[in-house]
Amino acid sequence: MADIKQVAIVGGTHGNEFSGVYLIRRYQRQPELLQRQSFHAWTLFANPQAFAANKRYLDADLNRQFRRDDLDNPSLSNYEQSRAKVIDSVLGPKGSPHADLVIDLHNTTSNMGPVLILTQAGDFYNQLAAYVKMQMPEAVISCDEDHLSAEEHRLLCTTGRYGVIVEVGPQPQSVIRQDVLEQMHSMTQHILDFADLYNRSELPELPTEVEAFRYLHSIMLPLNEQGERLGMVHKHVQDQDFKAIQPGDPIFTLFDGGEIRYEGDSVVYPSFINEAAYYDNNLAMSLNEKVTLKISS
Amino acid sequence: MADIKQVAIVGGTHGNEFSGVYLIRRYQRQPELLQRQSFHAWTLFANPQAFAANKRYLDADLNRQFRRDDLDNPSLSNYEQSRAKVIDSVLGPKGSPHADLVIDLHNTTSNMGPVLILTQAGDFYNQLAAYVKMQMPEAVISCDEDHLSAEEHRLLCTTGRYGVIVEVGPQPQSVIRQDVLEQMHSMTQHILDFADLYNRSELPELPTEVEAFRYLHSIMLPLNEQGERLGMVHKHVQDQDFKAIQPGDPIFTLFDGGEIRYEGDSVVYPSFINEAAYYDNNLAMSLNEKVTLKISS
Structure with missing residues (x-):
């Protein structure tokens, strides 16, 4: 090299x-x-x-x-x-x-x-x-x-x-x-x-190894058919970047008072939660998995 | 009335x-x-x-x-x-x-x-x-x-x-x-x-009374003669809105490593510290005095 x-x-x-x-x-x-x-x-x-x-x-x-x-x-x-x-x-x-x-x-x-x-x-x-x-x-x-x-x-x-x-x-x-x-x-x-x-x-x-977060995909804010926002990031998720979200955990609060829960089947770790620059595209956060990088000596 | x-x-x-x-x-x-x-x-x-x-x-x-x-x-x-x-x-x-x-x-x-x-x-x-x-x-x-x-x-x-x-x-x-x-x-x-x-x-x-913060004036970020910023809000002041600043306390950190201290002769209480919307005018924060509002019964 x-x-x-x-x-x-x-x-x-x-x-x-x-x-x-x-x-x-x-x-x-x-x-x-x-x-x-x-x-x-x-x-x-x-x-x-x-x-x-x-x-x-x-x-x-x-x-x-x-x-x-x-x-x-x-x-x-x-x-x-x-x-x-x-x-x-x-x-x-x-x-x-x-x-x-x-x-x-x-x-x-x-x-x-x-x-x-x-x-x-x-x-x-x-x-x-x-x-x-x-x-x-x-x-x-x-x-x-x-x-x-x-x-x-x-x-x-x-x-x-x-x-x-x-x-x-x-x-x-x-x-x-x-x-x-x-x-x-x-x-x-x-x-x-x-x-x-x-x-x-x-x-x-x-x-010999180091913990890392590997990007999986992004998720969008809840929208109606006209593309208007119906809710916001749940206050229990706000500011909790890289903290585990379990299946069934609430991730969005709807403006009408309801909640949306995470429906995946495994633990994920969010990042870029409520990033201002991503609002144009209504992206709510990125989801990651925890991985271990192996270090060669 | x-x-x-x-x-x-x-x-x-x-x-x-x-x-x-x-x-x-x-x-x-x-x-x-x-x-x-x-x-x-x-x-x-x-x-x-x-x-x-x-x-x-x-x-x-x-x-x-x-x-x-x-x-x-x-x-x-x-x-x-x-x-x-x-x-x-x-x-x-x-x-x-x-x-x-x-x-x-x-x-x-x-x-x-x-x-x-x-x-x-x-x-x-x-x-x-x-x-x-x-x-x-x-x-x-x-x-x-x-x-x-x-x-x-x-x-x-x-x-x-x-x-x-x-x-x-x-x-x-x-x-x-x-x-x-x-x-x-x-x-x-x-x-x-x-x-x-x-x-x-x-x-x-x-x-019978309530504590309030009365606006005095705003202060600007340190600038050179060309209007370029020479420093930023000191990290000990960042996020400390409405917390006392004593005469002599550091309020700005200069990009060259120096500090600027508050030179007023009495305690003041900052607000709008590092407000993004005020950067266009290079306003660093507002300063307030603590006052007591009297309540008529």
Whole structure:
């Protein structure tokens, strides 16, 4: 396996998620925070236009524009589709990338804490997860490792040879919370440390396995036939990201006073509960299963 | 003093504050929740266009358009300035209003809990505050009673003979939290109960005084000469709405690592700490003094 030589740290992929924007500004002012012995690290401000407009995006969600086929399609031409092609030319091109590791910085309004999201499977990712969890026990590992090939993935970070998301919440859109900014900085620093130790074959002894939450599917708010919302996330589920939901547990409260219970046949673990950015699509939360990632030594 | 005969409950003055929108929808479906013996109560959806756009407003903040002079000025013609004139014709006209009591429903991203905001001084308001606090001890009373005459006030609720704001947080913009919706419903019901008991001279024995927070002024985030933010709300202040700030306490953390301390010469109590909607103007928080409202029997 080749070394990690180029590391890109990306902020502002969503213009109203402020922590990443302010963290890369800090790294630009204090480049020593990015310096490691074995690689070159640099920053990219993905969507300054959306940040200036104080919106998630201008025309379309930038973090859904990175399928290889879409990047190769010049008729996909709105602002974010165009910006994605530029970013791919800088970090990628996807499939033969300039960046060996892309760290994309995000916020959520959900009570998820500091989350490391892995987009692919492999020893590198599992060792990274184990290292981050060892350094930062409050970190949560989330994975979505075998649903899509890198070619098919729509996420910005999949332009790199390796790509991860640092997702920290709860933080309202268009706000900077010091605690959230510090958690994002800590996790990013641990990832940089890992890559350097990995390159130099100086990783500490890692645990043999690490707990992670593997994405299953998203569920929608209850809607009527006209698409109007009939209810909301149940108050017993609100803020309980990554806490078990048992079959039969209430998950929605209807505005008419009723409840909807979870009808699956096994325990699931929710994430992105009541995320503001997902209301446009009436997504209520993501559901995950708990898995164990095995660490090769 | 004449009776309260007409009560208007207003939701959606800001289009991305969802609790009020969903609460007035509930009251439209269940009008028995508004019915009281001694008055007629009805609902108004103040800015459905902004709600449809999932924004605070389209052109200008609707809740700043209700100065009498502005309402009388036809050249103030953008969407919210026009809508304000229509709302004044329904609830007001200010100075000789149709509505005896206007209850305007709002959310904040700040950790303020359920807050009753009084916009003017007087026995009615003080008795209302005492009654609400008696029924709902977790409620906070906020007042801004002698800075502006009703004529000069820019707030929607000042169109009525009496006007109050029910302000509940924390809730991210464009999200419905069940706990916040229930607090807003409870406080609104207590206000309606009060008005009915007041009309019928059947108020219970009220305390002789009630604690409130009186608005002093707002303070801005630290900025450089180009207007760029140099820091953020200190993590020891974040979420500590209505908790004392002593002279010398840190209030901002600078991105370069420094701190800014509060330089006033007396204790103050912050509110609207890190409110997302105030970032456009770089407002960091409001400062209040603690006061005692005297209740006439």
